[in-house]
Amino acid sequence: MQQQLINLNPDLNRLQEEGYDIEVKGGHLVVRQIPYATSSKSVALGTLICVLNYASPTKISTPPDHTISFNGETPCNVNGQPLDAIINNSNRQQLTNELLATHYFSSKPLSGNYPNYYEKIRTYAEILSIHAKAIDSTVTTKPLKKALNENRSNE
Template identity: 60%
Template sequence: MQQQLINLNPDLKQLWDEGYDLEICGGHLLVHRIPFVNSDKQIKYGIFVCALTLASSTRVGRPQDHTVYFCGETPCNINGVPLTAIINNSTTQRLTETITVNHYFSSKPPSGYYNNYYDKIRTYAEILSAQAKSIDGGVTARPKRIKAA
């Protein structure tokens, strides 16, 4: 079902094809291996979690809002200062039996909403990974694009 949902939805398929590590679990889209910088100025990896809005059993609709949850330490800039511009709150909460998150992000586009999951995930991934790339230009939020040597 997970791969079918990804394959039948252009925005999810584009994320998959570009190398993002996707999982669909408990009505949520999880995006694994998102690089960020922690307070010790180290590159770490976390997981984005957002509710998956279904238009039908095989089609996703527009994301319900402009926010995402994050599993991981507090994301910071290259100086180790928390990214307060996007961190709405940092409260650990259990969304489902298997999904526990640590932070809630808000980065509203000018239109007030994201048209699709591709735009939403790509935007948040760029915000966090830009800090990590400043430390190591080789990090990526698209781990499936890495070729084995």
């Protein structure tokens, strides 16, 4: 069912095809291996989690709002300062039995909402990873694409 949902929805399919590590779990879109900078000015990997808005059992609609949850340490800029511009709160929240969020982000686009899940995930991934990339230029928000390219070069 998870793969069918991804295949039938262009924005989820595009995320997967581009190499994001995505999973649909408990009514949420889970995106793992998102690089971010920590307070110690090192790079860590976190998880973006957002509620899926279903139009039918096999189709998703547009995101219900502009916010997203995150599991990881407090994301920081390259100088080790928290990304207060997007951190709404840092309260641990058990979203489902299997999904824990440590932070809740808010970054509202000019239009007021993201047009689809692809744009929402891409935007938040870039906000977080730009600081990680300043520390380590080899990090990527698309680890599955990187792994695929590395496997091809080893053949």
